[in-house]
Amino acid sequence: RGVTAAAASAETMEAPQTVPTLPTWEELRQELLDTSHGAALAARDQRRDEGLAPHTDAKVRYFGQGRGKPRVTLYRDQAAWCPYCQKVWLLLEAKGVDYEISKVPMRSYGDKPDEFLQKVPRGLLPAIEIDGRLMTESLDIMFTIERVFSDAARPMFPPAPGPERVRATQLLELERALFGAWCGFLFRPEVPFIGGNLNDFEAALSQVDKELASGSTDSPWFLGHAHPTIVDMQYVSHVERMVASALYFKGYDIRGKFEHIDKWLVAFEKLPYYMATKSDYYTHCxxxxxxxxxxxxxxxDEAERSRAALDPRGSSLPLRWEDDPEPLTHEQRERPVEEFKAEAAWALVRNSAAVAKFCCRAAGGGVGDWGRGNPTRSALSDPYARSAQDLVGPVSEALRAVAKSLVDQRFCDFE
Ligand SMILES: N[C@@H](CCC(=O)N[C@@H](CS)C(=O)NCC(=O)O)C(=O)O
Known part of the structure; x- marks a missing residue:
């Protein structure tokens, strides 16, 4: 860009703009650390590395004083996209049970390591080890965690037989019905005029919305407690995916149509541990x-509009968050935009070598080989593609310009 600007100004006989010097990654790191946003991000990373903050990249989580090997190991998918892993992850966080994390790719994104397949021959995620005993099946895992780490003051499922337990069990069944209706809505062809798949999905959503409305007025949660329970966790990971996919593929706005589901999601969004597990609409789709x-x-029209608005290929700068169909959370609306820019720049600085290498895969060797002809393998994943080594240097330089622009408006304005 600097060279182009100089050439253009030579043609028009204008004084050439001074080409700003691009800082090194280390200089960028220091520049960020000297700001309050950067210092806060570094402190956050340190807490995460010590296991004291929820994060997708955390390798261990501690809630008490002990720093030894936790009794629990959670085997979770690498990219944090598996909804069944998310439920278990949320429960451990909500209960404050110390745990280690071992990441394993889902089959769509890579091959599972042999050590994991020896433990879980079918390869299903999530899996958990409690005191060395391995188990699978997310709901069984959640009930086992609740039993082994019971806390009578904060029950995650009604412990005694009675009407509350009957209702909780019925709500778990309704969740499976909602899941089935979502699958029908998304994966079966549309029925013209009769609206069959939509009607079933809408009826299930209405039922869920009614259940959320029928509880205590002080609590947004299904069972009326001050905290979410296993019932809420069983629902939220798939509802998160339903909200995103219904909008993107069908133009159907669940949050706009169902007030109590929306309020319940807002309550989840106030929990930092939920936000650490949450994905964005486009990624889900x-x-x-x-x-x-x-x-x-x-x-x-609604579906076409939502797709165009959510697909980054259609976006232009400057981004207008007010128009984004994916609503910002209350907390995100309160934060100044500079904080987000600093966070993005910090992520680039921390991971610069890996990001540059990743960007250069598209021009490297073996691109697309892994997923070709197999729709259950993500075409965008390509775990074995080799980066074009000769491009890593220039791409890294371009990324430094991106990182610098994020934190320095003057650099951004340079033409
Ligand atoms: N009923 C199981 C379902 C688990 C499941 O379907 N997991 C998927 C990921 S979301 C899986 O492991 N699929 C194999 C793979 O993708 O490698 C549970 O509740 O844990």
Missing amino acids: QDIPPQYGQPFESGS
């Missing part, structure tokens, strides 16, 4: 097809 199959896209 890309990670659903290799895992579940390709949804049927609606051609309605």
Whole structure:
């Protein structure tokens, strides 16, 4: 860009702009650390590395004083896209049970290591070890965690037989019905005029919304406690995916249509540990097809509009968050935009070598080989593609310019 600007100004006989010097990654790191946002991000990273903050990259989590090897190991998918892993992860966080994390790719994103397949021959995630005993099946895992680490003052499921337990059990059944209706809505062709798949999905959502409305007025949660329970966790990971996919593939706005579901999601969004597990709409819409199959896209105006607005290929700068169909959380709305820019720059600085290498895969060797002809393998994943080594240096330099622009408006304005 600097060279182009100099050439352009030579043609027009204007005084050439001074080409700003690009800082090194280390200089960028220091520059960020000298700001309050950067210092806060470094402190956050340190807490995460010590296991004291929820984060997708945390390798261990401690809630008490002890710093030894936790009794629990959670085997979770690498990219934090597996909804069944998310439920278990949320429960451990909500209960404050110390745990270690071992990441394993889902089959759509890579091959599972042999050590994991020896433990879990079918390869299913999540899996958990409690005191060295391994188990699978997310709901069984959640009930086992609740039993082994019971806390009578904060029950995660009604412990005694009675009406509350009956209702909690019925709510778990309703969740499976909602899941089935979502699958019908997304993965079966649309029925013209009758609206069959939509009607079933909408009826299930209405039922869920009614259940959320029927509880205590002080509590947004299904069972009326001050905290979310296993019932809420059982729902939220798939509702998160339903909200994103219904909008993107069908133009159907669940949060706009169902007030109590929306309030319940807002309550989740106030929990830092939920936010650490949450994904964004676009990511969900890309990670659903290799895992579940390709949804049927609606051609309605609403669907076309949502897709265009959510797909980054259609975006132009400056981004207008007010128009984004994915709502910001209350906490995100309160934060100044500089904080987000600093966070993005910090992420680039911390991971610069890996990001540059990743960017250069598209021009490298073996691109697309792994996923070719197999729709259950994500075409975007390509774990064995080799980066074009000769491009890593220039790409890294371009990324330094991006990072610098994020924290220095003057650099951004340079033409
Ligand atoms: N019923 C199981 C379902 C678990 C499941 O379907 N897990 C998926 C990921 S979301 C899986 O491990 N699939 C194999 C893979 O992708 O490698 C549970 O509740 O834990």
